[in-house]
Amino acid sequence: MGMDLLRFSTAGSVDDGKSTLIGRLLFDTKTIFEDQLEAVQKATLKRGQQGVDLALLTDGLRAEREQGITIDVAYRYFATPRRKFIIADTPGHIQYTRNMVTGASTAQVAVILVDARNGVVEQTCRHAFISTLLGIKNLVVAVNKMDLVDYDEEAFNRVVADFEDFSSRLESAQIQYIPVSALHGDNVVERSRNMTWYEGPALLYHLETIHVAGDNSVDARFPVQWVIRPQTEGFEDFRGYAGKVTGGVFRPGDDVVVMPSGFTTKITGIHMMGRDLEEAYSPMSVVMTLADDIDVGRGSLICKPQNQPEQSQDLDAMLCWFSPTSQLSRGQKLVLRHTTRDVKVVVQEVLYKVDVNTLHRSEDDPTLALNDVGRVKLRTSEPLYADPYRRNRSTGSLILVDPRTNDTVAAGMLRG
Amino acid sequence: MLREVVAQFDRPAILFSGGKDSMVVVHLARKAFWPAKCPFPLVHIDTGHNFPETIAFRDDLVARHGFGLVVGSVQQSIDEGRVEEEKGPLASRNALQSVTLLDTIEAHDIDCAIGGARRDEEKARAKERFFSHRNEFGQWDPRNQRPELWDLYNGRKRPGEHFRVFPLSNWTEMDVWQYVKRERIELPTLYFSHQRDVVKRKGLWFAITDFMPLQPGEESARKTVRFRTIGDATCTGAVESVASDIDDIIAEVAAARVTERGGRADDQRSEAAMEDRKREGYF
Numbered sequence: 001m002g003m004d005l006l007r008f009s010t011a012g013s014v015d016d017g018k019s020t021l022i023g024r025l026l027f028d029t030k031t032i033f034e035d036q037l038e039a040v041q042k043a044t045l046k047r048g049q050q051g052v053d054l055a056l057l058t059d060g061l062r063a064e065r066e067q068g069i070t071i072d073v074a075y076r077y078f079a080t081p082r083r084k085f086i087i088a089d090t091p092g093h094i095q096y097t098r099n100m101v102t103g104a105s106t107a108q109v110a111v112i113l114v115d116a117r118n119g120v121v122e123q124t125c126r127h128a129f130i131s132t133l134l135g136i137k138n139l140v141v142a143v144n145k146m147d148l149v150d151y152d153e154e155a156f157n158r159v160v161a162d163f164e165d166f167s168s169r170l171e172s173a174q175i176q177y178i179p180v181s182a183l184h185g186d187n188v189v190e191r192s193r194n195m196t197w198y199e200g201p202a203l204l205y206h207l208e209t210i211h212v213a214g215d216n217s218v219d220a221r222f223p224v225q226w227v228i229r230p231q232t233e234g235f236e237d238f239r240g241y242a243g244k245v246t247g248g249v250f251r252p253g254d255d256v257v258v259m260p261s262g263f264t265t266k267i268t269g270i271h272m273m274g275r276d277l278e279e280a281y282s283p284m285s286v287v288m289t290l291a292d293d294i295d296v297g298r299g300s301l302i303c304k305p306q307n308q309p310e311q312s313q314d315l316d317a318m319l320c321w322f323s324p325t326s327q328l329s330r331g332q333k334l335v336l337r338h339t340t341r342d343v344k345v346v347v348q349e350v351l352y353k354v355d356v357n358t359l360h361r362s363e364d365d366p367t368l369a370l371n372d373v374g375r376v377k378l379r380t381s382e383p384l385y386a387d388p389y390r391r392n393r394s395t396g397s398l399i400l401v402d403p404r405t406n407d408t409v410a411a412g413m414l415r416g
Numbered sequence: 417m418l419r420e421v422v423a424q425f426d427r428p429a430i431l432f433s434g435g436k437d438s439m440v441v442v443h444l445a446r447k448a449f450w451p452a453k454c455p456f457p458l459v460h461i462d463t464g465h466n467f468p469e470t471i472a473f474r475d476d477l478v479a480r481h482g483f484g485l486v487v488g489s490v491q492q493s494i495d496e497g498r499v500e501e502e503k504g505p506l507a508s509r510n511a512l513q514s515v516t517l518l519d520t521i522e523a524h525d526i527d528c529a530i531g532g533a534r535r536d537e538e539k540a541r542a543k544e545r546f547f548s549h550r551n552e553f554g555q556w557d558p559r560n561q562r563p564e565l566w567d568l569y570n571g572r573k574r575p576g577e578h579f580r581v582f583p584l585s586n587w588t589e590m591d592v593w594q595y596v597k598r599e600r601i602e603l604p605t606l607y608f609s610h611q612r613d614v615v616k617r618k619g620l621w622f623a624i625t626d627f628m629p630l631q632p633g634e635e636s637a638r639k640t641v642r643f644r645t646i647g648d649a650t651c652t653g654a655v656e657s658v659a660s661d662i663d664d665i666i667a668e669v670a671a672a673r674v675t676e677r678g679g680r681a682d683d684q685r686s687e688a689a690m691e692d693r694k695r696e697g698y699f
Contacts, residue, residue, distance in 0.1 A: 072543045072558065077536045077588045086586060098563050105565040225419040230452035238451060242419050244567075273447040285419075285448070298423055322563055337568050340423070399568045406572035408562045 006207060009088040009103040009136075011127040012113030017144050021113065021182035022076060022089055025204065028189035029078050073103045082208040097356065097371035098322040100127060101411055104134035105397070108212040111140045111203070116149045116179070120162040122357040128163075129356050132171040133318060133373070133413065135393050138210060139167075139175045142203060147181040151194040169359050171390075176210075178203050219387060220248025220256075221309070221395050222280075222302040223339035228287055240271065240287040241296055243340070246394035247387075248304070249281045250288070257308060258294060259301045259385045266291040282394075299341035301385045301395075309385045309395060310416070314348075315378040317398065317412040318389075321368040326402065328368040328376070328410065335401040336380060339394065342401075344381040351375040368410075375415070389413035417546060417569070417583045418448040421528055422455055424571035425579065428528035429486065431517075432458040434470035434604055435646040436592055437532030437584055443601050444583060445530075446481070456530065457484030461517050463509040463648040464491040465627050470646060473604040488520030508651040518554040521578060528571065528579045536588045546585050552576035590669055597662045609642045609660045620653030 012018035076087040088103035090096070104110060110131035114124050124141075131139060141163055149155040156179045167175060178187055179198050186192030187202045201209070228240040250256070254267045269289040270277040280286045288302065296302075303309065321328050328347060336345040352361040353374040368374050389396030400410040421428045430445060432438045445454040460474060478485045490509050493499045498519065499512040521529060535542045543558055547569040550556060562570055571579055584592070596603065613636045614621040622628060624636055628650050641654035642665075659665045 072561065074542045075535045075586065076542065077586070079588070079590070102563040102565055106567075226423055226449075228449060228452050232451065232453065235451045240451075242448065271450070273450040287450070335572075337570065340420075394566065397566045397568065399565055399570065401570055401572060403572075406570070406574065408564075408570045411563070411565045 004082070005084045005086065006109065006210070006212065007086045007088065007107050008109040008111055008140075008207065009090055009100075009107035009131065010111045010113065011090045011100050011103070012115075012123070012144075016113040016115050016123075017182045018089070018113050021111075021142065021144065021180070021188065022087060024182045024185055024188045025087075026076065026078055028185060029080055029204070073099045080204070080208055085207065097126065097130065097373075098320065100130050101134060101320045101322075104131050104136055105393075105411065107131075107134075107136055109138040109140060109207065109210060110136045111142055111207075114141060114143050114159050114163070116143050116145045116155050116159065119159050120166060124163070125166055125358070126356045128167060128170060129354075129359060130320075130373075132173050135389060135413070137173050138212060139173050140203065140206060141175060141177045143177065143179045144182050146179045146186060146192075146195065147184055151179075151181075151186075151192075153195070153197045156198070176200065176206055178206065218248060219307050219309070219392060219395075220250055220254075220304045221246045221387070221392065222250060222288065223341075223395070224296055224298055224300040224302065225340050227297055238289070239293065240289050241300075241302065242285070242287045243302075244285045245280050245282045246339070247282055247392050248307075249279050250302075251279045252276075255305055256290070256302050257305045258290075258296050259303065259308070259311065260383065261295045261300075263292070263294040264305055265294060299339075301339065303385075309387045311383045311385050313380045313383050315345075315380065315384065315386075315398075315412075316415045317376055317378060318415060319368060319374055319376045319400070319410045319412045321370060321372045321374075321410050323402065323407060323409040324370045325405075326409065328372075330366055333403075334409070335403050336378070336384075336398055337401060338384050338386060338398045341384070343384065345378050345400065348377040348379050351377065376412075378412075386414055388416040417567075417581070418445050418456075418530070420569050420571070421530060421581055422449075424569070425528035427524070427526050428456055428530060428581075429459045429524070429526045430456045431529050431531045432460045432474065433532070433646060434460075434466075434474050435532065436596060436601075436603055436607065437534065439601050439603055440587075440592055440595055441530060441532045441583060442477070442483075443599055454481065454483060457486055459486045459488065459517075459520060459524075459526065459529065461488045461513045461520065462490065463513060463650075464489065465509055465625075465648045465650050467604075467606055467623070467625075467646070467649050469604050469606050477602075486520060486524055488516045490516045492516075493519065508648060510648050510651045513648075514554075521554065526578065527573070528581055530581045530583065532584050533582050534584050534587050534589075534592070544582060544585060546582055547571050548580040548582065549573065550578050550580060554578070556580075590666070593662065593666050593669055597666065604646060606643045606646055607665070609640050609657050609664075611638060612641050612654065613637070614639050614641060614654055621656070622653060623649055625649050 010018055074089045078085050088107055090099045090103035112127050143156050143159045160177045179195055180187040186194055189204045191202045222243050222245055224241045224243045226242040228242050230238055252267050252269055256267055257264045267288055268291050270280045271287045330347055332347045334345050336343050350366045352363045353365055353372055354361055356373055387395040396414045398412040399408050402409045430441055445456055490512050493516045494501055499515045533541055545561055545564050613624045615624055615630055615634050615636050624630055630636055639656055640658055642657045643652055643654050659668045
């Protein structure tokens with residue numbers, strides 16, 4: 001509480017040792033408790049292995065433990081005196097791109113694991129591409145299993161060169177390369193004595209000290225979640241608008257405009273359970289009161305007159321398709337959720353599909369299937385008030401829901 | 417998130433145990449809708465084996481803030497033959513709660529049950545969604561969950577299905593205690609150290625109560641203890657502790673080497689005990 005929080009995602013191939021790396025971070029920061037360790041020791045023995053299989057700490061579901069793979073995104077928590085951390089641990093295998101997207105959607109940093117023996121593989125590229133597509137500006141390439149290449153600097157440099165070559169085609173991001181051995185702990189929490197040639201930070205120190213830019217602080221955005229009319233004693237005339245600030249700063253006295261009505265008014269108060277605040281900024285959840293009794297409801301957006309988002313029914317978005325049972329195609333009708341609104345949407349056109357491994361664009365297939373990523377034109381039943389995703393992750397993101405199954409079938413990032 | 421619940425569901429309710437996590441959820445709900453009243457009633461699944469302190473605390477809270485209260489009784493489920501009681505000294509009504517809970521949800525037409533579960537508590541809970549879908553049988557299908565991106569929550573469902581919502585998913589035990597301190601949230605006295613007659617079973621200290629009497633050959637001891645989690649008295653172990661206020665507890669949590677659920681006999685039944693109970697509709 002009050003302490004700096006960093007959210008990062010991890011991904012790697014089945015045998016890159018990702019779970020071992022996380023287990024190592026938790027173990028070496030003393031986040032693992034004695035009873036958990038005992039349970040893992042028991043479980044390791046039961047599987048006929050020696051020692052402590054740190055991967056068993058993170059694979060929570062029965063099927064995962066039986067198959068030795070991670071199926072779903074698992075969230076892990078640890079803290080050091082410098083920072084709190086939330087890890088979104090996402091499975092690496094090919095069919096789970098959707099989990100990678102999910103984990104990356106709330107992460108500020110992506111830790112990408114590469115097996116030093118295998119170098120940069122398709123999986124590495126996919127994770128890097130998805131991370132930057134989801135707006136992550138800081139990548140850490142952890143070159144793991146350095147113990148199996150005799151801690152050789154050349155092996156590390158080869159990975160760096162290959163990744164540099166690939167990443168030049170991605171949205172720009174800061175990249176830190178770190179040679180590690182998750183199994184033995186080299187450069188995870190403690191700096192390695194086996195790789196004196198490496199002068200950079202250990203992984204944990206890097207994560208503790210990395211500077212991540214905050215949410216958009218320029219464009220003031222307040223999507224209204226709920227109208228609060230208590231009609232109780234002392235609050236007979238109270239009419240407040242509850243929501244979470246997703247960008248910029250709001251202060252009492254500010255002129256604001258409410259979309260979609262377009263009316264302009266002033267903020268008279270910003271409240272949080274009886275306290276009057278002097279300002280509200282992202283990601284604070286507050287209640288605002290306005291000077292005029294104008295039409296404001298769930299789905300309205302409060303912003304500043306001189307800085308309004310774009311209003312449009314025609315959307316241009318990068319979509320990731322999640323459904324194993326259906327495909328996205330032209331003319332399809334779905335429900336789109338954006339901030340606090342649901343609107344109907346029809347698919348106009350699939351402009352192109354991106355091969356997430358090679359970044360190659362193909363224009364000859366007008367559909368998106370499970371784990372496909374593509375650029376799509378959509379038309380909504382009502383205008384959205386939206387920003388490009390790269391400007392605001394909240395007002396620039398959307399999900400699509402199939403009204404027949406109620407499943408979340410796609411995630412989208414608005415372009416522009 | 418709680419405002420999303422009100423907007424997306426017709427009859428949501430808070431699952432209330434009297435424990436610190438559910439107290440934090442109650443506090444967040446009051447905060448989210450202030451100055452309006454908390455729009456959720458509290459649902460308490462009473463195993464009949466609760467500590468009297470928990471029940472008194474619940475009734476006081478409900479009276480002070482004017483919450484609605486729905487009590488689901490495990491005793492009634494037993495009397496009606498819906499479930500069968502376990503036997504033996506380590507018998508617990510904990511697993512039986514799932515049936516009572518699902519019956520209560522159905523009887524009151526609750527379409528969203530808000531719980532205080534946290535992902536850091538247990539490995540199966542680490543895979544839980546904020547908005548977690550339950551089919552018409554109240555079951556959880558961990559392999560077929562909806563992806564959850566940004567803070568866009570999809571609570572759409574068919575008739576008969578319901579949701580569990582976990583606003584504290586990303587909180588840790590320490591976060592909860594620090595929040596309890598910052599917001600001055602009141603908790604049952606069980607959390608703070610007190611003198612109590614206890615008995616050691618399977619390495620854990622249990623309170624001696626009417627429904628958990630001393631077995632032949634066992635010896636009771638008078639200890640200074642407190643509880644790290646509050647559940648059914650038959651499966652919630654006490655820890656020896658002199659932590660008598662929030663600051664003491666925060667210091668104790670920071671130094672702890674055993675998880676809070678390490679005192680829960682119900683989790684120690686098998687490697688996947690929690691996942692199995694959750695699939696059947698447990699909290």
